[in-house]
Amino acid sequence: MSLSSSPTLAATRLPVLTSYERLLEAVRYAGAYPTRERAEKSVRLVLAELGRQLPSSEREELAASLPEEAARLLAGDATDHAAPMTGWSFVKTLATRTGTAPAVMRWDVGSVLTSVAGLVDPDLLTRLLRRLPSGYALLFGRAELVPAA
Secondary structure: OOHHHOHHHHHHOOOOOOHHHHHHHHHHHHHOOOOHHHHHHHHHHHHHHHHHHOOHHHHHHHHHOOOHHHHHHHHOOOOOOOOOOOHHHHHHHHHHHHOOOHHHHHHHHHHHHHHHHOOOOHHHHHHHHHHOOOOHHHHOOOOOOOOOO
C-alpha cells in the first residue's frame, strides 16, 4: 500500500489554499474572528473603501501586490473616488455605514490593513502612507511619526 492511498494520511491532508484564502486566514487570525466568512466581510468592506481613498496609480500598484480577488475589491469602480479622509474618519465612515461601533470597526480595519501590509513591499506601503491623510499608519500596523513643531 502506498502512502498516498493510506486512509489515515489521505484524511489528514490539508487543502491547498489560494493566496486570497491565505489573506482571509491572516485576517481571521489577526481579528480573532470566529469564521472565515466574518473575516471576508471585513476584507470586502475595508478594501473597497480603501480603493476609493487611493490615487489611481497607488491603487493599481497596491492591487498588483494583492491576490486577484482582493485586487478586484480594491479596484472597485475606478471612477468612484471619495474625498480624502483621515484614518479616523475612514473608520468612523465605515462604522456609520454598517451600524457598527467605532471601536469594533477600528479593530476590523486594523485586522485587514495589517494583513495587507504583510503582503506588500515596505517601500510601496511607505509611499501609500505618504499619499494618504494622517492616521492610516497605525491602521496598517506602523507607527505614525510626526515631525516636531
